[in-house]
Amino acid sequence: TRQWHLASRPTGEPTMENFDLVTVDLDDPGSGEVLVRTLYQSVDPYMRGRMRDAESYEEPWDVGEPMQAGVVGEVVESNHDAYESGDIVTGELLWAEHAIADGDDLRPVDPDHGPISTALGTLGMPGVTAYFGMLDVAEPTPGDTVVVSAAAGAVGSVAGQLARLAGARVVGTAGSDEKVEWLTDELGFDAAINYKETDDLGRAMAEACPDGIDVYFDNVGGPITDAVWPLLNVRSRVAVCGQISIYNATEVPTGPRKLAKLIESRARVEGLLVRDYEDRWGEALRRLSTFIQNEEIRYRQHTVEGFENAPDAFLGLFEGDNIGKQLVQVGEY
Numbered sequence: 001t002r003q004w005h006l007a008s009r010p011t012g013e014p015t016m017e018n019f020d021l022v023t024v025d026l027d028d029p030g031s032g033e034v035l036v037r038t039l040y041q042s043v044d045p046y047m048r049g050r051m052r053d054a055e056s057y058e059e060p061w062d063v064g065e066p067m068q069a070g071v072v073g074e075v076v077e078s079n080h081d082a083y084e085s086g087d088i089v090t091g092e093l094l095w096a097e098h099a100i101a102d103g104d105d106l107r108p109v110d111p112d113h114g115p116i117s118t119a120l121g122t123l124g125m126p127g128v129t130a131y132f133g134m135l136d137v138a139e140p141t142p143g144d145t146v147v148v149s150a151a152a153g154a155v156g157s158v159a160g161q162l163a164r165l166a167g168a169r170v171v172g173t174a175g176s177d178e179k180v181e182w183l184t185d186e187l188g189f190d191a192a193i194n195y196k197e198t199d200d201l202g203r204a205m206a207e208a209c210p211d212g213i214d215v216y217f218d219n220v221g222g223p224i225t226d227a228v229w230p231l232l233n234v235r236s237r238v239a240v241c242g243q244i245s246i247y248n249a250t251e252v253p254t255g256p257r258k259l260a261k262l263i264e265s266r267a268r269v270e271g272l273l274v275r276d277y278e279d280r281w282g283e284a285l286r287r288l289s290t291f292i293q294n295e296e297i298r299y300r301q302h303t304v305e306g307f308e309n310a311p312d313a314f315l316g317l318f319e320g321d322n323i324g325k326q327l328v329q330v331g332e333y
């Protein structure tokens, strides 16, 4: 089978030099193990952190070893009671066309519940992140103004729609006019800002949020956060989900700025980590599935074809190539 290995650690923006396409022979699956053929592979911003040799909430990947990824695949051979060949499963596997997994680490995917690839997006880790980040950490109430950054991405698009369903007024930021139109015309955002085409972000944010900001769900940090900060209302909540604008930074940017604003606003700033919610994963998926079935939450996927293009798909996240969840289609289903 083919696997993508980490060839070297990137400095700044990753390049193709950092990836190595390797062909390996797989052993037969052992007791309790399952051989899975990858149909869809996820690429996610957090992977940039795992390419780095630094303490973080995820272990760094080893140079010369295969990289991990969320996968939806088909069981080819199973030595685990819960699975038989032909079943569709999802789990944390490898950047690989085939991989062997411990059956206990897999979850079944029911193809009758909609496209199986959603198990990597709206009905997977990004959807669950949005669900708990918005409803458990940010807690919007009716009439609140909620700002979501990277709003047209996998997490942001779900987070914004959950805030809308909670009765909030929702404002998104995104990097293209097409994304802005999708947010306002199809997802029901009340306003959206194309930050790449806006000279004065602070002014655009103030115009989009005339009553200030009660909730900020942050996926990006940097200048967008700077534009949000002066508008934070009294008792507002900031859920820090991601900081993609600095994932490729080579110098540590200046530390937290404008903290005096927190004194005036008594705002609560709280980070979130989806893996804290492992026990409640099912609850989030049940509610998200219902929202999707009722078309109260809509989603898009940006699918790059071909395993050999997986690094390109990953690099595209930092260019904003994706509308909705970025996926790699590896096998035919």
Ligand code: NDP
Pocket (backbone or CB within 6 Å): 044, 045, 046, 125, 126, 129, 150, 151, 152, 153, 154, 155, 156, 173, 174, 175, 176, 179, 219, 220, 222, 240, 241, 242, 243, 244, 245, 246, 272, 273, 274, 275, 317, 318, 319, 320, 321, 322, 323, 324, 325, 326
């Ligand atoms: P997305 O689908 O949102 O893809 C990333 C998007 O980020 C791009 O499409 C791009 O959109 C935007 N972006 C890239 N570079 C910049 C930049 N310099 N400034 C502003 N925006 C930028 O990815 P996910 O939904 O998977 O993840 C979103 C965030 O959530 C990430 O920061 C990720 O690390 C975080 N996350 C956190 C989790 C947690 O447990 N805390 C779990 C999962 C994700 P645009 O065109 O708008 O620029």
